[in-house]
Amino acid sequence: MSVDFITLTQLHPCFSVGTKPNKGRVHLPVSPGCNIFCRFCSRGSDSARQRPGAAAEIITPGEAVNVVERALELSPEITVVGIAGPGDALATPHAIETFRLVGEKFPHLLKCMSTNGLLLPEKASELAQIGVDALTVTVNGISPEILSRLCSGILYRGKRYAGEYGAKLLVENQLEGIRLASEKGVTVKVNTVLVPEINGEHIASIARAAKEAGARLYNIIPLIPAREFEAFPVPNCAQIDSARRVAEEYIEVFRCCGHCRADAVGIPGEEDYGERIYSRKRL
Numbered sequence: 001m002s003v004d005f006i007t008l009t010q011l012h013p014c015f016s017v018g019t020k021p022n023k024g025r026v027h028l029p030v031s032p033g034c035n036i037f038c039r040f041c042s043r044g045s046d047s048a049r050q051r052p053g054a055a056a057e058i059i060t061p062g063e064a065v066n067v068v069e070r071a072l073e074l075s076p077e078i079t080v081v082g083i084a085g086p087g088d089a090l091a092t093p094h095a096i097e098t099f100r101l102v103g104e105k106f107p108h109l110l111k112c113m114s115t116n117g118l119l120l121p122e123k124a125s126e127l128a129q130i131g132v133d134a135l136t137v138t139v140n141g142i143s144p145e146i147l148s149r150l151c152s153g154i155l156y157r158g159k160r161y162a163g164e165y166g167a168k169l170l171v172e173n174q175l176e177g178i179r180l181a182s183e184k185g186v187t188v189k190v191n192t193v194l195v196p197e198i199n200g201e202h203i204a205s206i207a208r209a210a211k212e213a214g215a216r217l218y219n220i221i222p223l224i225p226a227r228e229f230e231a232f233p234v235p236n237c238a239q240i241d242s243a244r245r246v247a248e249e250y251i252e253v254f255r256c257c258g259h260c261r262a263d264a265v266g267i268p269g270e271e272d273y274g275e276r277i278y279s280r281k282r283l
Contacts, residue, residue, distance in 0.1 A: 002133045002185045003110065005216055011079045012110055013268050014260075015134055015189060015217060017252060024078040024267040025112070026071040027085075027260065028064045028102075029055035029278070030094040034087040035155040036116050036170060038140075040193065042226035052221075055086040055262040056278040061098040067277055068102055068109070074273040075266045081106065084114040084136075085262035090123050099130050110134065114191075118154055118170055120177025128184035135181050136219075137174055138191045141199050142209045144168040149198050175213045182214025189217040189254065195232065196239050207247035218247050219254040 008015050013023050034041075041053060059067060072078055081102050089095040090113075099111050112134040113127065120137065127135065141147035147167035154166040161169055178188050190210040194200065207218050220243050222235040235243075244253050256268075265273040 002128065002131065002187065005187050008110070008134055008187050012112065012134055013080070014082075014112070014136070014219075014257070015187065015254070016256070017217070017254070022077065022267060023080070024075045025080040025082050025260075025264065026068055026075075026078050026266075027082045027262055027264045027274075028067060028098055029058055029086055029262045030061055030064055030083060030098045031085055031087045031089045031092055032058045032094075033091045034116070035091040035118055036088070037152045037154070038193075039150060039152055040195070040223060040226055040229035040232075042224075052084065052259060053086045053262055056274075057263075058086070059278075061094055061101050064098045065101050065105055068106055070277055071265045071273060072106075074276065077267055078109070078265075080110045080112050080134075082112040082114070084260070088118070089113045089115045090119040096123075096126060096130060099132065103131055112136070114138070116170070117174035117177045118156060119173070121173050121180055124177055124180035124184055124186070127181065128186055132186055134187050134189070136189045136191055137178055137215070138193065139171065139174050139206055139210060140193050140195075141167070141202055142171050142175070142206055143202060144171065146199055146202050147171055150193070150195065175209060178210065178213040178215055182216075187217075188213075188215040189219055190215045190251075191219045191221055191257075193223055194220050194235050194240060194243055195223045195229065196235050196243075197232065200239065200243065203243045203246050204250065207250040211251040215251065217254045218251045219257050220244055220247060221257055221259070224259070 153162035
């Protein structure tokens with residue numbers, strides 16, 4: 001059974017409100033593939049850069065148990081096992097299998113997953129059954145026109161859908177998945193990658209829709225320029241603050257995101273023990 005929201009804010013550094021708890025997390029990079037095609041996304045093997053989607057290697061669900069054991073030795077403050085990539089956690093079965101194995105050996109640790117939400121409607125019940133406590137869903141737009149400018153297409157049930165139609169399917173599944181997961185007792189946080197030129201004026205609509213679907217927290221992440229958006233400027237502090245102020249009219253806003261890697265280990269903002277566990281030396 002998932003923990004309640006108050007307990008979660010006290011134990012999970014990425015779901016805290018107010019004073020950030022001095023707690024750690026171990027991210028398990030067990031998810032190799034993705035099923036949507038964000039125009040700015042840069043995933044894969046990376047030993048240096050601090051950004052979401054970066055991981056030095058992919059590990060198996062079986063290896064993940066040993067990683068958690070080693071992580072707890074290095075950082076006893078760890079309270080959360082998270083799966084945040086480098087691909088989407090629901091695009092392959094590895095994340096769910098990992099949570100089953102880790103949950104058997106470390107039942108006291110919270111389970112947290114990040115997903116794009118495309119497959120969330122069909123996986124929400126299973127996630128609740130295996131005890132996922134916290135879920136982060138990245139929703140970059142609820143308008144298919146706006147979202148299609150950020151995501152070129154999706155791979156859904158064996159077919160690729162591009163443009164606004166693919167974006168429409170994605171956002172419908174995201175909002176329905178958030179609703180179902182929330183109804184099952186899973187605490188949901190919504191992330192939005194802020195690209196002021198595209199979705200900067202759309203934040204209020206996303207925040208309102210996220211709250212109505214059942215999300216408890218909202219996190220705005222400034223764009224890290226890459227791939228098709230390599231020439232886009234990084235949102236400045238004023239733009240980020242403005243977006244947060246707009247969003248908090250509808251939903252509680254999380255303000256301490258550190259752009260964690262998919263293989264981060266330890267307390268956010270302090271020593272990253274991932275360098276002593278994963279094979280970051282290979283790059």
